[in-house]
Amino acid sequence: MSLLSKFEPLRAAHSRLTKRGHDPFSVVFEEMVSSTEGIMQGRRTVLLGTNNYLGLTFDEACIEQSVEATRRHGTGTTGSRVANGSYDGHKRLEADLAAFYGRKHAMVFSTGYQANLGMLSTLVGKNDHLIIDADSHASIYDGSRLGHAPVVRFHHNDPEDLAKRLRRIEKESGDKLVVVEGIYSMLGDSAPLKEIAAVKREYGAYLIVDEAHSMGVLGERGRGLAEAAGVEADVDFIIGTFSKSLGSVGGFCVSDMEGFEILRLACRPYMFTASLPPAVIASTRQALATLQGESGLRAQLRSNADQLYSGLARLGFKLGPEASPIVSVILSDADKAVAFWNGLLERGLYLNLALPPATPNSSAFLRSSVSARHTPEQIDFAVRLMGELGRQLGLLEAMPTEVGFAARGKVPRAAAVSDG
Amino acid sequence: MMDVTHNVRAAIQEALQSILERPVELEPEMNIVADFGMDSMAIMDFCMALEDRFDVSIPLDKMAEIESVQDLSRTIETLLAKG
Numbered sequence: 163m164s165l166l167s168k169f170e171p172l173r174a175a176h177s178r179l180t181k182r183g184h185d186p187f188s189v190v191f192e193e194m195v196s197s198t199e200g201i202m203q204g205r206r207t208v209l210l211g212t213n214n215y216l217g218l219t220f221d222e223a224c225i226e227q228s229v230e231a232t233r234r235h236g237t238g239t240t241g242s243r244v245a246n247g248s249y250d251g252h253k254r255l256e257a258d259l260a261a262f263y264g265r266k267h268a269m270v271f272s273t274g275y276q277a278n279l280g281m282l283s284t285l286v287g288k289n290d291h292l293i294i295d296a297d298s299h300a301s302i303y304d305g306s307r308l309g310h311a312p313v314v315r316f317h318h319n320d321p322e323d324l325a326k327r328l329r330r331i332e333k334e335s336g337d338k339l340v341v342v343e344g345i346y347s348m349l350g351d352s353a354p355l356k357e358i359a360a361v362k363r364e365y366g367a368y369l370i371v372d373e374a375h376s377m378g379v380l381g382e383r384g385r386g387l388a389e390a391a392g393v394e395a396d397v398d399f400i401i402g403t404f405s406k407s408l409g410s411v412g413g414f415c416v417s418d419m420e421g422f423e424i425l426r427l428a429c430r431p432y433m434f435t436a437s438l439p440p441a442v443i444a445s446t447r448q449a450l451a452t453l454q455g456e457s458g459l460r461a462q463l464r465s466n467a468d469q470l471y472s473g474l475a476r477l478g479f480k481l482g483p484e485a486s487p488i489v490s491v492i493l494s495d496a497d498k499a500v501a502f503w504n505g506l507l508e509r510g511l512y513l514n515l516a517l518p519p520a521t522p523n524s525s526a527f528l529r530s531s532v533s534a535r536h537t538p539e540q541i542d543f544a545v546r547l548m549g550e551l552g553r554q555l556g557l558l559e560a561m562p563t564e565v566g567f568a569a570r571g572k573v574p575r576a577a578a579v580s581d582g
Numbered sequence: 583m584m585d586v587t588h589n590v591r592a593a594i595q596e597a598l599q600s601i602l603e604r605p606v607e608l609e610p611e612m613n614i615v616a617d618f619g620m621d622s623m624a625i626m627d628f629c630m631a632l633e634d635r636f637d638v639s640i641p642l643d644k645m646a647e648i649e650s651v652q653d654l655s656r657t658i659e660t661l662l663a664k665g
């Protein structure tokens with residue numbers, strides 16, 4: 163017996179997995195060639211699983227700003243903003259974010275994970291109630307646990323179940339805070355936000371939308387699902403990350419709520435960790451400006467996502483319920499999913515492997531995320547490779563047919579999403 | 583109270599059978615994790631089926647404390663008594 167012996171089952175599962183090829187959780191790229199290609203074991207590999215939605219990691223202007231900021235302000239802040247003070251860049255980035263969302267307040271965190279930890283654990287106290295979507299990201303679950311409010315889950319994307327859960331606590335005192343995501347990271351589906359906002363209003367609850375995967379992706383101005391669904395006024399807090407469409411690292415929350423600024427002295431995941439370094443702040447500010455200035459990137463992203471989604475649907479793969487920059491192939495056989503993932507990587511295509519228990523209904527996913535910077539040729543390469551290998555492994559029945567394409571309309575929800 | 587307990591037990595058994603897709607014999611002291619091989623997500627989803635069945639919400643902190651079949655049925659009974 164050792165301290166770590168409780169991890170034996172996990173270790174055993176992991177070693178069974180790695181015996182069959184690469185370790186999907188420890189892939190190493192020797193080099194990044196661009197926002198869509200890396201070198202792995204000497205081989206050029208197309209990156210189709212890096213959440214780099216706008217491909218801004220190699221944007222010239224972002225790199226310039228970042229280098230310049232490092233030269234002027236140094237490599238790190240060496241502490242939290244509460245202790246060491248803020249740099250001018252932190253304040254400016256917060257002002258930029260508030261302006262982008264048309265809100266009064268913005269608060270920057272060191273990661274999106276910490277933004278969720280911070281907001282969820284601080285906004286509600288032990289006499290309040292937190293109601294989260296069952297398919298929420300780990301950071302939402304962890305933020306829920308860090309705080310003191312009782313936490314209840316509602317069925318994924320089910321406004322009626324949300325209403326039911328709010329009704330059950332209608333008579334109880336305390337505030338009610340509902341948390342949903344703009345685009346869910348596993349299957350790429352969006353919350354039915356109009357309906358959820360209506361429920362929220364009916365029961366006098368507050369609403370948080372985590373736009374981690376939808377910022378820069380949805381909405382006319384790229385603000386996310388709340389903008390796309392036309393319900394921004396009903397969303398009390400928007401949480402987001404810099405690590406996806408903005409190509410850096412960090413997280414934020416914006417809000418119009420009066421008194422918001424006091425959270426800087428109450429929110430521990432904001433107070434007790436080092437603030438973001440100048441290089442990150444500078445590239446993020448530039449990326450946010452680019453996101454706003456170049457709406458063509460969003461159009462390109464959508465077109466790339468459609469190309470991948472329809473290409474894979476045509477081959478007969480079972481996919482998530484809607485075309486979005488997250489396109490997941492749903493497989494019922496985890497062993498085959500592992501073989502598929504390994505085969506693709508060996509042939510120069512990287513995407514994410516998601517296995518139970520992280521996935522609903524003991525299914526396994528090959529999750530891809532599309533970038534505006536992918537070329538049509540790269541996406542075509544991915545579709546062809548997945549088709550070839552899918553047929554070899556018996557994941558696809560026969561040659562692509564028009565019937566397979568017609569089935570696309572039916573792939574949706576019931577088949578794809580966990581319904582408990 | 584006996585009736586409620588009986589109903590809750592029966593519902594737990596039914597929900598378990600439908601998730602595991604096989605008949606199960608239930609003993610109060612059975613451990614839900616060890617005896618039925620459910621991971622944390624599976625347990626949450628299993629609880630959700632029971633929440634729907636009894637029209638209650640089991641908060642996650644209460645769910646985390648549940649180990650045995652008896653813990654689970656008591657948690658639900660307490661919520662029913664409150665509601």
Ligand SMILES: Cc1ncc(COP(=O)(O)O)c(C=O)c1O
Nearest residue numbers: 273274275299301347374403405
């Ligand atoms: C929905 C959601 N929220 C938050 C995060 C955390 O973001 P970050 O990578 O900035 O910590 C992620 C991504 O990992 C996410 O998918």
